[in-house]
Amino acid sequence: MSIQHHPDDALLSAFAGGTLDSGQHVAIATHLLACARCRNFVRTMERVGGSLLTDVPPAPMSSNAFAAVEARLGEAPPSRPVTPSLPEGETEIPGLPKFVRRYRFGRWNWVAPSVHVRPIELPEPGQTRVFLLRSGPGTRLLQHSHTGVEMTCVLAGGFSQEQGHYGPGDFDLGDESIDHHPVVDADGDCICLVAMQGELRLAGLLGRLMQPFVRL
Numbered sequence: 001m002s003i004q005h006h007p008d009d010a011l012l013s014a015f016a017g018g019t020l021d022s023g024q025h026v027a028i029a030t031h032l033l034a035c036a037r038c039r040n041f042v043r044t045m046e047r048v049g050g051s052l053l054t055d056v057p058p059a060p061m062s063s064n065a066f067a068a069v070e071a072r073l074g075e076a077p078p079s080r081p082v083t084p085s086l087p088e089g090e091t092e093i094p095g096l097p098k099f100v101r102r103y104r105f106g107r108w109n110w111v112a113p114s115v116h117v118r119p120i121e122l123p124e125p126g127q128t129r130v131f132l133l134r135s136g137p138g139t140r141l142l143q144h145s146h147t148g149v150e151m152t153c154v155l156a157g158g159f160s161q162e163q164g165h166y167g168p169g170d171f172d173l174g175d176e177s178i179d180h181h182p183v184v185d186a187d188g189d190c191i192c193l194v195a196m197q198g199e200l201r202l203a204g205l206l207g208r209l210m211q212p213f214v215r216l
């Protein structure tokens with residue numbers, strides 16, 4: 001797996017400092033599980049943070065943000081047994097971390113031709129919604145922007161957009177200033193974990209016509 005697109009240092013620092021909301025935390029943790037480079041960065045940040053903060057009580061999540069991810073690398077069993085909520089046959093979505101599989105999943109919902117989303121219910125809901133996005137081969141997603149921040153982790157397949165090609169493990173950050181126009185690879189479905197704040201804004205006439213029908 002060759003990962004080309006990573007969260008920036010500010011996001012990784014925020015993860016290490018425990019200042020992300022729960023949905024964004026899940027998105028960054030999903031990338032960290034696939035990316036040794038970013039894991040090393042977060043580990044270093046936590047060491048530096050620990051030495052700077054010796055006289056200051058740590059923020060509630062700061063001291064264990066990465067430890068929690070690291071524990072999941074070994075996929076240590078949870079303290080109490082949890083039944084995976086993904087139905088039989090769907091537990092093997094490639095690249096979906098085991099810790100995410102323990103959350104409760106909604107149904108796959110149609111949002112556009114060849115595009116389905118499946119909500120993931122977090123134990124501590126926040127401002128960020130988390131869902132799986134599955135797009136069929138060759139799907140040209142409508143050009144869109146956001147009213148908030150959108151984090152995307154590719155789990156399987158791939159897509160291309162203005163910033164290059166994205167494959168398994170790659171991470172993308174979108175905000176109000178970025179217009180996305182992704183095109184899914186022709187050779188298979190693309191499945192992503194998405195953590196999205198705010199609302200999606202579709203561009204162009206077709207987008208404006210479809211906006212009332214797209215429920216994201």
Ligand SMILES: [Zn+2]
Binds near residue numbers: 003006007035037
């Ligand atoms: Zn990375």
